Amino acid sequence: EQKKEKKAAEDIKDRLGVMVEHVVQARTRIQQYGEFASRVRTKLGNDLKTSGFGDMVSDLDRFVALGLGPTAAPEGARQWAAKITALIGKPDALAACRQAGEELRSIGAVQDRTLACCRMAVRRLHAQSRSKPTQSTLAQTVQTMSEEILLKK
Numbered sequence: 001e002q003k004k005e006k007k008a009a010e011d012i013k014d015r016l017g018v019m020v021e022h023v024v025q026a027r028t029r030i031q032q033y034g035e036f037a038s039r040v041r042t043k044l045g046n047d048l049k050t051s052g053f054g055d056m057v058s059d060l061d062r063f064v065a066l067g068l069g070p071t072a073a074p075e076g077a078r079q080w081a082a083k084i085t086a087l088i089g090k091p092d093a094l095a096a097c098r099q100a101g102e103e104l105r106s107i108g109a110v111q112d113r114t115l116a117c118c119r120m121a122v123r124r125l126h127a128q129s130r131s132k133p134t135q136s137t138l139a140q141t142v143q144t145m146s147e148e149i150l151l152k153k
Contacts, residue, residue, distance in 0.1 A: 009088045016081040019104060023077040026111035030067040033118040036149045037061050040125070043141055051138050053125060060121040067114030072107050080104040122146050 037060040041048060048054045070076070083100045087093040126146035132139035 012088060013085055016084060016104075019108060020074065020077045020081050023072070023107055023111060024074045026108070026115060027068065027072070027074055030064055030111065030114055030118065032149065032152065033060060033115075033122070034064040034068065036122065036145065037064065040142060040145060043145070044138055047138055051136075051142075052128060052132075053138075053142055056121055056125045056128065060118060060125075063114055063117040063121060067111055067118070069110075072110040072114070077104055077107050080107070119150070122149055126150065 037057050040053065040057055044051055044053060048057065066072075080100050080103050084097055084104070087097045087100070123146075125142055129139040129143035129146065
């Protein structure tokens with residue numbers, strides 16, 4: 001019985017480690033989307049609003065800000081994982097463990113939703129750049145930049 005409990009405790013710690021690593025990797029990807037928005041803004045300069053891309057870049061900025069906010073920080077995920085780890089093996093810890101697990105999962109959910117929104121914003125930029133009738137230099141630049149970020153994973 002003790003061997004089973006020890007194995008279960010190790011499995012829980014491993015899963016928590018994977019969850020925290022997911023949060024760290026997601027945050028890195030969200031930061032890449034933020035850097036992409038900044039590069040697009042720099043490349044287009046004064047033409048950002050008149051090019052038709054301004055609202056989409058603003059949307060991307062808003063999504064990135066949400067995903068990089070304090071509610072989705074890796075430090076919070078580490079703290080919740082540590083709380084769960086501390087509860088392992090304690091009697092009557094189920095309710096506290098469930099609550100801590102829900103908090104940890106909510107951090108991942110915020111980031112997953114943010115990544116999906118960021119990817120869709122970049123896809124909209126890409127589609128908009130392809131639909132420009134004259135295929136202006138700005139549109140071609142946005143198209144190339146969006147293809148590069150969409151290929152990264």
